[in-house]
Amino acid sequence: MRPPLLPAGAGVYLTAPASPVDPETAAEGIRALEELGCSVTAGPSLGRNRKGYAAGTPRQRAEELNAAFTDPAIDAIWCARGGYTAAALLPFLDYAAIARHPKPFIGYSDITALHAALHKCSGLITWHGPMACSDLGRYRNPETEQALLTMLRTGGVIAYRNPDGSPLRPLRPGRGEGRTAGGNLTVFCSLLGTKWMPETAGRVLFFEEVDESVPRVERMLVQLEEAGTFCHAAAVLLGSFTGCRNPYCPAYDIDTLLRDFFCRFSVPVVAGMQCGHCSPTGTLPLGGLCWVDDGRVWFVPDGRHGFY
Helix, strand or coil, rough: CCCCCCCCCCCEEEECCCCCCCCCCCCCCCHHHHHHHCEEEEEEEHHCCCCCCCCCCHHHHHHHHHHHHHHCCCEEEEECCCCCCCHHHHHHCCCCHHHHHCEEEEEEEEHHHHHHHHHHCCCCEECCCCCHHHHHCCCCCCHHHHHHHHHHHHCCCEEEECCCCCCEEEECCCCCEEEEEEEEEHHHHCCCCCCCCCCCCEEEEEEEEEECHHHHHHHHHHHHHHHHCCCCCEEEEEEEEECCCCCCCCCCHHHHHHHHHHHHHHCEEEEECCCCCCCCCCCCCCEEEEEECCEEEEEECCCCCCCC
């Protein structure tokens, strides 16, 4: 199910479901959301730091999300940052209550685990979009904001365009239609073998990555392939692979790897989506319908319309 469109003056709950946020960075995120016209409630996770890499215990963070989803004053839930340990929350979320109170849920990176579980267990369409404290706060970019608001406040069919207007790169031609799944490549791979792993047959798969070497990216892609992830996918979308370098042979870079790996596929593959760990960054729905046609991409976030 698609949550309601983000209204003007939305009540936004700002939370840190993964790693901690320092007070200065949290304040930047709150200010950025307020400048978008939102009324911000800061969750207690913004003030917690456990083990240096977690914003509280898994149960604390999950209970915070459960309360935010059921709070009638909250219109959307925005992640402050990613980091580590978001997957630890998954057993403690109240998926039935979340399904009864659908709201926009926005974030990416380590938040990939939450996107996967929320759609699989609650049927919720979520948003792979900018973090409040980094992308909207410290590294604020008007093109990021415009791309975000277009997705969150527009119904029907939306043609995807990179925020800065740069072209998409078709690696394999063809048509494909299906609901989207994916996110950060490392986190998605970590879900293999768990009950939170999304369904991939008939899906349009999206992946992005940051600061992993080219050999490690190839290892993860091979792992997904050998696990059958790509067997019956409808299409593949590739976002930003920022800082993914080859220390052994710089000429064989990440773009070359992606071209070589996906050229064998029979389904459409589109690279160059400006979405993930980059600035500006785009927004896309996870769990919503997507249509790919020879390098062009459309989304139907409410999932209520077909294309053909």
